[in-house]
Amino acid sequence: MLFTYQSDMEDKPARFTILIDADKKKAFDELCAAQDVTSSQVIRQLIREYLDKHGVEYSPGPLRTKKQRRKVA
Secondary structure (H helix, E strand, C coil), rough: CCCCECCCCCCCCCCCCCCCHHHHHHHHHHHHHHHCHHHHHHHHHHHHHHHHHHEEEEECCCCCCCCHHHHCC
């Protein structure tokens, strides 16, 4: 099964809020710090791998600064 995702808002970052057990979050944050990566970097990588595993194609938009996004709005 192949899914394709495209959005007009691809260049805008989206916030992803989850609830997680406090002990798991602490352990995750500590492991990330020990590996010199942020928790956000690891989660983004996990999401990319999950999408790839399930055959979801997506076109990441260009990364822009907040100042650049304001100019377009």
